[in-house]
Every structure is written in structure tokens, then in C-alpha cells.
Amino acid sequence: MIFRLKQRSVLPGFKLTLGYSLLYLSLVVLIPLSAVFLKSATNGWQHFWEAATAPRVLASYKLTFGMSLLAALVNSAFGLVVAWVLVRYHFPGKRIVDALVDLPFALPTAVAGISLAAVYSSHGWIGQILERVGIKVAFTPLGVWVALTFIGLPFVVRTVQPVIEDLNTDLEEAAASLGASRWQILWRVIFPILRPALQTGFALAFARALGEYGSVVFISGNMPMRTEISSLLIITKLEQYDYAGATAIAVVMLLVSFALLFLINWNQARSHRFL
Amino acid sequence: MSSLQTASETKIRPVPRHPSAEPRWLRWLLIGGALSFLALFLFVPLVAVFVNAFHKGWEAYWQAFLTPSTQSAICLTLLTAVIAVPLNLVFGVMAAWAIAKFDFRGKNLLLTLIDLPFSVSPVIAGLMFVLLFGRQGWFGAWLDEQEIKIIFAVPGIVLASVFVTFPFVARELIPLMQSQGRDEEEAATVLGASGWKTFWRVTLPNIKWGLVYGVILCNARAMGEFGAVSVVSGHISGLTNTMPLQIEILYNEYNFVAAFAVASLLAMLALVTLGIKTLVESQHASALRHKHPVQRPTS
Numbered sequence: 001m002i003f004r005l006k007q008r009s010v011l012p013g014f015k016l017t018l019g020y021s022l023l024y025l026s027l028v029v030l031i032p033l034s035a036v037f038l039k040s041a042t043n044g045w046q047h048f049w050e051a052a053t054a055p056r057v058l059a060s061y062k063l064t065f066g067m068s069l070l071a072a073l074v075n076s077a078f079g080l081v082v083a084w085v086l087v088r089y090h091f092p093g094k095r096i097v098d099a100l101v102d103l104p105f106a107l108p109t110a111v112a113g114i115s116l117a118a119v120y121s122s123h124g125w126i127g128q129i130l131e132r133v134g135i136k137v138a139f140t141p142l143g144v145w146v147a148l149t150f151i152g153l154p155f156v157v158r159t160v161q162p163v164i165e166d167l168n169t170d171l172e173e174a175a176a177s178l179g180a181s182r183w184q185i186l187w188r189v190i191f192p193i194l195r196p197a198l199q200t201g202f203a204l205a206f207a208r209a210l211g212e213y214g215s216v217v218f219i220s221g222n223m224p225m226r227t228e229i230s231s232l233l234i235i236t237k238l239e240q241y242d243y244a245g246a247t248a249i250a251v252v253m254l255l256v257s258f259a260l261l262f263l264i265n266w267n268q269a270r271s272h273r274f275l
Numbered sequence: 276m277s278s279l280q281t282a283s284e285t286k287i288r289p290v291p292r293h294p295s296a297e298p299r300w301l302r303w304l305l306i307g308g309a310l311s312f313l314a315l316f317l318f319v320p321l322v323a324v325f326v327n328a329f330h331k332g333w334e335a336y337w338q339a340f341l342t343p344s345t346q347s348a349i350c351l352t353l354l355t356a357v358i359a360v361p362l363n364l365v366f367g368v369m370a371a372w373a374i375a376k377f378d379f380r381g382k383n384l385l386l387t388l389i390d391l392p393f394s395v396s397p398v399i400a401g402l403m404f405v406l407l408f409g410r411q412g413w414f415g416a417w418l419d420e421q422e423i424k425i426i427f428a429v430p431g432i433v434l435a436s437v438f439v440t441f442p443f444v445a446r447e448l449i450p451l452m453q454s455q456g457r458d459e460e461e462a463a464t465v466l467g468a469s470g471w472k473t474f475w476r477v478t479l480p481n482i483k484w485g486l487v488y489g490v491i492l493c494n495a496r497a498m499g500e501f502g503a504v505s506v507v508s509g510h511i512s513g514l515t516n517t518m519p520l521q522i523e524i525l526y527n528e529y530n531f532v533a534a535f536a537v538a539s540l541l542a543m544l545a546l547v548t549l550g551i552k553t554l555v556e557s558q559h560a561s562a563l564r565h566k567h568p569v570q571r572p573t574s
Binding site: 004006013014016018024028029030032078091097098099102104108112113116119149211212213235246247250253257265 | 318321366370373379395438499535550
């Protein structure tokens with residue numbers, strides 16, 4: 001048995017609560033998840049490889065990974081600025097802005113999807129302005145990027161913000177009194193402290209974007225080979241009763257997500273050791 | 276005179292009044308940059324939901340909720356949340372008790388496993404249940420014999436929602452209860468309180484705001500889930516459509532006012548969720564203190 005009590009305790013309920021947790025976890029999460037891997041295993045390696053590397057599937061990986069990466073990068077830069085502004089500066093409406101940063105967590109993805117599609121379409125408020133300078137957003141890969149940026153927006157802000165709040169101003173004062181310029185302080189003193197949180201936020205935003213579906217499908221136009229994300233391709237295959245094909249893509253996406261999860265935990269454990 | 280001044284300046288460099296003082300222009304540039312970014316990606320889309328919903332006036336807005344398919348979608352969404360949230364609430368409390376109050380081997384493994392649903396794409400979550408309970412799935416033939424429908428029916432929707440909202444309450448409670456330690460519970464037990472009484476009278480008052488927080492986030496996700504539910508629902512109008520799925524159908528039928536009207540309801544739910552969340556955070560910051568474990572310097 002893996003789960004065993006290390007130390008006797010006077011508190012009751014260990015067996016009951018742990019037992020129930022493990023049972024529920026197995027029923028809801030572990031058994032269904034293993035179904036995906038077993039299903040792909042029963043189809044054989046050859047079939048898996050063909051399904052997971054078909055040209056249309058490869059095009060969807062390229063779009064999904066590329067746009068997720070781009071969205072996470074932009075979110076890292078602006079998320080850092082937003083977190084900094086929210087902690088260090090005062091401006092009217094700051095509390096409301098702070099609360100609204102979490103909107104992508106709370107707003108259902110379908111709502112975000114139709115709204116972004118409306119705003120960034122060629123008749124939309126922002127879309128028509130961009131169209132005048134020759135930029136088309138809706139039904140292009142750029143639209144996918146807009147949706148993924150929206151969905152990943154809170155991650156960097158919310159991982160970096162508490163670290164900025166906890167920044168010891170003594171360090172900055174010491175650096176300033178020793179003659180460092182503000183830029184030097186920002187770059188050489190503050191940024192290294194924020195870097196682990198920034199990395200974690202980036203990875204979280206990237207991981208979230210990889211699996212996103214609802215907010216993307218309305219704005220992307222879902223054209224095969226061009227604006228079709230991997231999640232949508234899974235659904236398309238399912239609708240054609242190509243279960244093996246859908247499962248193959250799912251396994252690839254799951255393995256990438258788990259690798260990212262591992263990386264995030266490792267990065268956090270490492271940074272905690274030094275702080 | 277001037278040489279004297281520079282000499283004194285090099286000796287005692289003026290330390291900025293406040294060390295975190297960027298130049299004024301930079302401060303406003305950063306605030307401006309942050310707000311424009313948020314406006315483009317958050318504020319404008321949020322406002323657009325309501326503007327599009329009321330685009331043709333109150334009458335058209337109201338009309339959207341009178342169609343039977345929309346009403347049944349609202350009912351199904353509520354039903355899903357009413358089942359999924361309590362299930363995950365019970366699990367969250369149980370798991371947090373085991374993890375926070377006892378030392379056992381495999382605790383880190385359990386913590387990682389609880390987080391797993393967050394890293395599974397919603398579409399894949401739906402796919403899992405199709406592979407298990409769909410017609411060609413593992414239990415498909417057996418379920419067919421028993422004439423039980425899970426996929427393309429309400430149970431599948433509930434299952435998918437339970438999966439995607441699985442970690443919310445547990446994740447909120449575990450760090451909170453870990454930071455509170457176990458002294459109070461041990462004292463109560465030693466003094467003769469039963470386990471149930473200890474939980475009810477000692478633990479629950481300590482964790483209630485964390486619980487509220489977890490439950491509202493869990494509820495928002497349960498009501499708003501789209502990808503996972505979309506895979507298992509089958510989109511049977513009036514039977515297996517939740518509100519997000521109904522939004523998709525209305526939108527694809529070019530019934531934009533109705534689509535945005537239903538969307539506005541979910542957007543209001545999101546705003547209320549954020550409101551409660553902010554309130555709990557500001558009113559009960561100390562009860563949720565685990566969020567910032569690092570000591571802040573006293574200013």
C-alpha cells in the first residue's frame with residue numbers, strides 16, 4: 001500500500017477520508033484517464049503513429065502550439081506590467097481592474113468566444129479599425145492568438161502579483177543608496193526575484209492555451225490546415241466516429257500537458273528552495 | 276560654488292523619496308500600457324456581451340428567454356451545478372482533512388493527482404467518457420442492454436462537469452487547512468469531542484471562507500463548462516443542451532441577440548462570482564492568508 005500513516009495521530013477519520021478521496025479520485029479521474037491511454041494502446045503503435053502525424057493533424061499542432069506560445073509570451077510581458085502597476089501605482093478604478101483580471105477564469109469560454117468573435121470580426125468595434133490598416137483577425141490564425149491571449153491573461157498576473165507585493169523594499173533602497181540607477185534596480189535586483197514566478201505563470205498560460213476550445217472555435221473559422229486547433233480536430237474525428245484518430249491526438253496533447261505540469265512543479269519546488 | 280555642489284552630491288547621493296519611484300512619464304506609460312492591454316482583451320469583450328444582448332431593446336432581450344429550448348437549457352445548467360458542486364465539495368473537505376491533518380506516505384502523489392483535471396483539456400475530458408460509456412466504449416454494450424444512456428444524455432453532462440470542476444474546492448481548502456495546523460482539533464479530540472463534532476465546531480468555522488471561495492469558483496465553472504460538455508451532450512435541443520451549448524446553437528443560427536442574451540446571463544454570473552471572490556478576499560484576508568505565505572516587511 002502506497003498510502004500509509006507515518007505517525008499515529010489522536011485525530012479520527014484518517015481511513016475514512018483518505019479512503020473516500022482515493023475512491024472518488026479513481027472513479028472520476030484515474031479510471032477515465034486511463035481509458036484514453038488503453039484505447040490508444042489497443043489500436044497498435046502503427047495506427048497510433050499514422051493518426052497522430054497525419055498532415056491535417058500536424059498542421060493543427062503547429063497552429064495550437066505556435067499560437068499558444070505566442071499568447072503566453074505576450075501575456076508574460078503584459079502580465080508583468082499589469083501586476084507591477086496593480087501593486088505599485090495608484091490610479092482611479094484600480095480595485096475594479098484588479099478584480100476583473102480574473103474574468104477569464106470566471107467567464108464561460110463560450111461567452112468569451114462569441115464576444116471576441118463579435119468584437120474582432122470585420123464589422124466589430126476593434127475588427128473594423130484593424131481592417132482599415134489591413135489586419136484581419138477573425139477567421140485567421142491571429143484570431144486564435146487573440147482568444148488564447150484572453151484565456152491565459154490572469155495566469156502571469158496572478159503568479160507574479162503576490163511576489164511583487166512581498167518584495168522587500170529594503171533591497172531596492174540598498175541598491176539605490178549604493179548608486180544603482182532605477183533601470184539597474186529593476187533589471188538586476190527585482191527581475192531575478194520575479195523570474196521563477198514569471199516562468200511558472202508563462203507555463204500555466206501556455207498549458208491552458210494548448211487545451212482551450214470554447215473561446216477559439218467562434219473566432220477562428222475552423223478551416224482545416226489553416227485555423228483548425230487540435231482540440232477541435234478531436235471533436236471532428238469523434239463526430240466521424242473515428243475514435244482511434246481522436247484518441248491518438250488526445251494522447252499527444254495529454255503527454256505534453258503532463259510534461260508541462262511536471263516542469264511547473266519542478267520549477268516551483270526549485271525556486272522555493274532558494275527563497 | 277557649482278563645484279562644491281557636485282562634490283557634495285557625489286558624497287551623499289540623493290536617495291529617491293520612495294525607492295519604488297519610477298519617473299513620472301514611465302509610470303503613466305506603464306499604467307497606460309497595462310490598461311490598454313486589458314481593455315483590448317477584457318473590457319471591450321465584456322461590454323460587447325451586454326451591448327449585443329440589448330442591441331434590439333429590452334423586448335428582444337426578454338423574448339430570448341421565452342423559448343422552451345433556452346428555458347430547458349437553463350434548467351439543465353442549474354441541475355448540473357446542483358449535482359456537481361456538492362459532490363466535489365464533499366470530496367474537497369474529505370481530501371483536505373486527510374491531507375492537512377495527517378502525515379502519510381504518498382501525500383505528494385495524491386496532491387499531484389488531485390490537480391490532474393486542470394491539465395486535461397476539456398475536450399479530452401469529454402472524450403474519456405465517450406470512450407468509457409459511448410456505444411463503442413468499454414461499458415457501451417452492457418449499458419445498451421440495461422437501456423441506460425450516459426453519453427448524449429444528462430448523466431454524461433453531469434459526469435463531464437464533475438470532472439472539470441473536480442479540484443476547485445480541494446485546492447482551496449488543502450493549503451488553508453495545512454496552514455492552520457492541527458492543534459485545535461487535537462485539543463478538542465483530547466477533551467472528548469467526537470470526530471464529527473470536532474469538524475463541525477472547530478474546523479468548519481476556521482475554513483468557512485475558504486469553502487465559500489472554492490464553492491463559487493466550482494459553481495462558475497460547472498455552469499459555464501463548454502468543451503467537455505459539448506463532446507458528451509449530442510446537442511439534443513430541449514434535452515441535453517446546457518446554457519453554453521445553447522449559446523453556440525443560437526449563434527450558429529445567426530440569432531445573435533438571443534445568443535448574447537443567454538451569454539449575458541452567464542456573464543452576470545461571472546461578475547457576481549468575481550464580486551463575491553473580491554469581497555471574501557478583502558473582508559477575510561486573514562482567513563485566506565495562506566495565499567501569501569512570505570512575511571511582508573513592516574512598513
